[in-house]
Amino acid sequence: MRFRIRKCPKCGRYTLKEVCPVCGEKTKVAHPPRFSPEDPYGEYRRRWKREVLGIGRKEK
Numbered sequence: 001m002r003f004r005i006r007k008c009p010k011c012g013r014y015t016l017k018e019v020c021p022v023c024g025e026k027t028k029v030a031h032p033p034r035f036s037p038e039d040p041y042g043e044y045r046r047r048w049k050r051e052v053l054g055i056g057r058k059e060k
Contacts, residue, residue: 004031008028
């Protein structure tokens with residue numbers, strides 16, 4: 001098992017624990033997901049982002 005540093009979204013402190021020892025909020029992994037050129041879900045993520053942000057698709 002690899003330990004990954006985690007960050008509390010509420011107070012911004014870094015820890016290795018699942019729950020922030022300062023405020024008790026659940027922590028999140030501070031590292032971005034690993035990049036892969038063959039990203040199987042990239043199309044869906046980009047489509048969702050366009051819908052949420054209201055950005056139109058660029059025409060070729």
